[in-house]
Amino acid sequence: MSSVAHDEHHHEEHFVSKYIFSQDHKMIGKQFLMTAVFMGLVAMMLSILFRIQLAWPGEESTILNVFLGDAWAPNGIMKEDMYLGLVTLHGTIMVFFLLTGGLSGTFSNILIPLQLGARDMASGFLNMLSYWFFFISSLLMFASLFVHEGAVFGLQIGDATTSLPGVWDGSGPAMAGWTIYPPLSALPQSVSGSGLGMTLWLFSMTIFIASSLIGSLNYIVTVLNLRTKGMTMTRMPLTIWAFFVTAILGVLSFPVLLSAALLLMMDRMAGTSFYLSDIIVGSEMLANHGGSPILYQHLFWFLGHPEVYIVLLPALGLSSEIIATNSRKPIFGYKAMIGSIMAIGFLSFIVWGHHMFVTGMNPFLGSVFVFTTLLIAIPSAVKVFNYLTTLWKGSLVLTPAMMFAIGLVSTFITGGVTGIILADSALDIAIHDTYFVVAHFHIVMGMSAVFGMFGGVYHWFPKMFGRMMNTRLGYVHFWITIIGAYGVFFPMHFVGLAGAPRRYYNYSVYEEFDQGALDMMMDLNVIVTFFAIFAAIGQALFLFNFFYSIFRGPNAPQNPWRSTTLEWTTPVEHIHGNWPGDLPTVHRWPYDYSKPGASEDFISQIEPLAEGEEEH
Amino acid sequence: MEKIIILIVLITGVIAIAQLVRVYELTYKLKNRGEHEIPNRDNNLNAKLMLGFMMFQFVGFIYLMLKYGWTGRGEPASLQGVETDWLLNVNFVIIIAVFFITNFLLFYFSYKYVRKPGVKATYYSHNNKLELIWTIVPAVVLAVIIILGLKSWSDLTSGPSKEAEKVELFAYQFAWIARYGGEDNTLGKFDYKLTTGNNELALMTSSTIDSSVQEMGKAIANVEEKLKQVNFDYLSSEYRNLMATSDYKAAVENLVTEIASSEFNLVDAEDLLKHLYAEHTGAHGHVDVKLNQPNAETQSIIGDLEQELSTKERLYRSLVQMKQNHNADVDKFALNDIVQKDTLYLCKGREYEFSFRAKDVIHSAYFPHFRAQMNVVPGMPTRFKFTPTITTAEMRVKKEDAKFNYVLMCNKICGGAHYKMKMIVVVYPENEYKAWMSTKKSATFKDQYFPKEEVETVSK
């Protein structure tokens, strides 16, 4: 059926231009997905390594020795610095590479043109550039794991052994946490990863930001300009609304992170004092005066908080679509959903200070951030209630994608309510930087956003690869993942309430003052690590299913989920330009499921309104 | 080893699954059903599992609550902590209620409304009244939370009373040092540039400034000397090379040794070498000598030294300025400060005003039992107050743990040994605290800084 494709697209393509330097949004989306899945696996592996350390501190472990080698785990005992390095890279990769690049990059690319009825992104070339920047930054970040004595992969960059390490020396990846607060990140003398490891981190993130900015601008322009005839803004599926607002958040906030990173690089390499003042590191007295480490935190969190919505909104968008389709009902409160997305997007810019309640900020300023932060809970609550009402009196088809979307709603609730505690500055004093925070943001990001991503893959796999994934394996994968992940993150609340600080290599100091608390933490830590390994192994099922189905899965029908949106009106075989012949014209909103009077339980957006039919 | 075996078993499991998938696909093909058509059996099974999962979630939560409680840190041991815990409990009641209700609805709906043959979904796209209700209800609940929270926040962050005892906590990789205001309850001034071997807290008095100026002067001279040496080594080796093959070889060696062991400065040395070279080439008067650039290693050494020199000179200038501006009247505040390592002693019922200072990177002073925390930021002093209300001895009885102690932990990632950066905190009843304090009368900063010397004349 694709033989009627536009002539200009109808030529034999080279392998290179089709699979590597492709400018086709569908291929680029898949490239983002593959890279992100790889990075996600790396980050997951890192977490298993440090969970082993937490559950069995001081015990010799062959696994640690195999993966970290004699340099970082001699006799199978992990070194202190490496623990911090693993945590830092785990967080960085998960937040930026898996969830920002993987989730927004993959699905914005695949779905924006397809759901809007466009032939491609506004600029195919910039889109390709965006992917390759992402790829290079992934490589740099990955390479930083292998920094050793000023060399990476055997390529000597800095001094192998030096008593005064500089920004090109040192061993190990960045070790200052994914938030890389200076001075720790600014001073190579302060920790071994703040040399070459941190330099690579900064280069990688700079390129990543460029990728994200180019991508986001492209998404925004495409949404604004390339909607097909009849596709008004209020007929766009919620996925597109979510991607659109996400892209705006990215464009407004990533440049601030870029400036934060550039200033940090200058402090590291050019002797400036943006973030440094009155410091003696080791026995070296620095002359820097007048800078403020807190300035960095303001800049970082000005991105950092919108960033958490940059990873969450696309997941919410995908799940809105999945839930409506598989409930066979319109999404409840479509306009309210759009309103919530916009409210969340707006508010997310004025809440960053809730990460800084205990930095000594002016208490009045703190109060303002408490107020704005708690306001965000209102649109979030609206979204949850709307999801619940969408399920109510539906006719649910529990596809694996649907299961993940339901899981997302559950974790969004569970993680969201603890946000209320953290947003209350008076309470945050007591639990800031403890495992309670770790539990909170993992349940929202590590679970909700990741579930959204899994749901998206299961749901749009037929669109991406023209084949079906195995459903039953999908079910098993879902159950292992949700049980495993809750098993990991739920107990962490209690570890945190017991006062356990995060980013601790082990809790042995407790022996000196509170054996009871230590026993409890160790009990829970073992449970958590058990569930972490269980959940990680469950991901093997997904990987198997994913790759197996790409090559051997049964062929997909054109509209497997009986969906109303435009992407399912394109042929299964991918073609340049998406639609053979003319672009479709849109006549109705995307949620006409089970509309009374219709013969089918869904009406495609390209179906004209019947005589006397109201739009909705 | 066990873990490896487990891993192998699991990998075998995955392979087995691959086989199952094949079989399963064949049966699907036989039945002529597509992968996208979810059979009712699967649908219903998963719906029931949803309810099952809800039970797992709820039971797990209740079990954890009962076993570990929601404040595993035990009773709050400060006035402020009591308020925090009360507020925490109020908030927890609210969010736990929301957690149970909404999760229940979610999983119950997923179970109840699973597809049934012949039942069509209800077309229900919006209801403004309903949506208004569930915007307003959360807004009201949040208003209550905000008001209560801000009230506590303003209590916790309001300034301490005048009588509050002043203690400074100094953080560095990887330990804490406490400093009490001493008899006058006033902390002496400090400046990081005054840090020396016997003044690790960098306290500011006339004599610490003097000795810092001196030390910095010496350090500068030292670096200059090193720089001179490196330059001279380079210069002499260049000239050595130029005249290496001639009869002048010995003469050069002699001259170099002579210069090195005398007081010549670099310019003189170069003149002498140049002169010798002119003689050697037979030229008289002016010669043009083309020396090679120093090699990369030498260049980098010179660069480092020059940078060190400029840093030290900047510091020196500020120290000299500090000396000029210093008012000796404030010396006394520093001299009677009490410096305390390893253990922080506090008095039950007394309010403390802590100020925090970091030497190198950001740390965070976290007192879990007192529900207190404040970041410790280099270059930016921070402060915080609390009032301990339960002595260590009383808490040991309550916790039935004779070895229990309060603690101050570092709670901001600060380097490899971050996890070991702690200080034991002991809360004494008033009489014991006074007894301890009196043993410290002769352990002031002055006693430490001038161990043997005569008492310094504290002016006026």
Ligand code: HEM
């Ligand atoms: C109801 C909505 C939410 C509220 C009120 C909220 C509130 C907060 C607050 C106050 C903190 C700071 C806690 C502390 O550092 O002590 C925090 C941390 C965090 N939150 Fe949320 N949050 C919400 C939703 C989310 C979502 C949706 C995400 C991610 C998609 C997220 C990700 C994070 C992360 C990553 C951190 C940790 C930052 C760190 O490293 O310290 N939060 N949240």
Ligand SMILES: [Cu+2]
């Ligand atoms: Cu935030």
Ligand SMILES: [Cu+2]
């Ligand atoms: Cu520290």
